[in-house]
Every structure is written in C-alpha cells, then in structure tokens.
Amino acid sequence: GAVVSQHPSWVICKSGTSVKIECRSLDFQATTMFWYRQFPKQSLMLMATSNEGSKATYEQGVEKDKFLINHASLTLSTLTVTSAHPEDSSFYICSARLAGVPEQYFGPGTRLTVT
C-alpha cells in the first residue's frame, strides 16, 4: 500500500520551454503532497507543500511563478517548471501523506535535464 508514482521518470527539454511533472497517489487519498528537489550528492530540499484544493505554500527562496504547483484532486499534484534554464536541471521528487499520518510516501523521482 501507499504507492506514489511520478511521470515522467526523466525528461530533457530545451532552455526556455516548460515542463510538467505529475505525481499520483495510486492506492490512497493524499490530503497533502510535497515537492522536493535534490542536486547530486545533496539531500532533499523541500520546495513546496500543497493541499488539495488550495494554493501551495512555497519555501523561502523558491519562485512560485517559476514552479507552478496544482493539487487538483486527492490523488494528483502537478509541478510545472516554466521557462526552464540549465540551472533547473535536478532530480524532482514528490511525496504524499495521508490525513493524520506523519510519514511521507515518496515517488520514484523525475530527472530533469535542461539543455
């Protein structure tokens, strides 16, 4: 149980284009979803927290106009990287949490490469 999927698993895009990453909880309803970014040999950095039906809460230093998050349903959240630049190349990971349960269940991650 508690499986989270991400799509795509990897994507290469040109500088200036936008990329959408999907995060789905497959066998449970996630009241809260989180988006993280991880650079090589570094730990996960929380980008934003989203609750279904409301606006995402972004961490300090994360541009909300650049990283658009939509939590349209209890099983789907999307992250859109707009006007991507090479420095946005990273490993993006989402996680989901059940109501009242503190542990997070992570997706397999999406490797984004901006050329």
Add this chain to the structure above:
Amino acid sequence: SQKIEQNSEALNIQEGKTATLTCNYTNYSPAYLQWYRQDPGRGPVFLLLIRENEKEKRKERLKVTFDTTLKQSLFHITASQPADSATYLCALDGGHGQNFVFGPGTRLSVLP
C-alpha cells in the same frame, strides 16, 4: 536557524556487524523524527518513525532511539547485509506537516 547533522557522510562496515548512524539537531523541537532509506536515483523509502515521547522503536533488524535532551537519534541496523547499502536520511517533523526537514544523509556501505 534549524540545523541537522548526520554523523558522517559515508560509513563502511563489515557484513554481519551492527551499523550505527547518528542524527543530531539544534534549534528544533520535533514532534516526530523519521528515518528514510534512499537508493541512487530513487525516491526515499520510509523506514521508521519515533515520537518525541518515545525512547526506542524497533522493526525487524532496525532500531531507533530518540533522546530529546541530547537532541539526538541513533539508527541501528543489526546483522547488516550488503543489501542494506544505501543512503539513510533522518528527517525532523514539527507535526501537522510543519517544518519537515531532511538531514544530509549518511551513505552506508556494507562490505561482504
């Protein structure tokens, strides 16, 4: 500001021995402390959670201790196996999704 440290960036141990990983924190009062395993190129996998009022938690070969006075958690893997080789992350959780922060991780290698 909040700070989380894990004892070392990398730890090598011999198969069959007990691996002990340390997580120390400052300027934080977590409601929970969680441990995750991450394999290269994959998302973290939840292992154990311990609450602020708990001293110890066990799950199969895993044991976690939590000392809120020392602001430290110890994570033990007994009878370690090469398959236990991975990066282990501790995470502090202020509760209700507040202030969830990961430590830098310790890369464990269990040598056959």
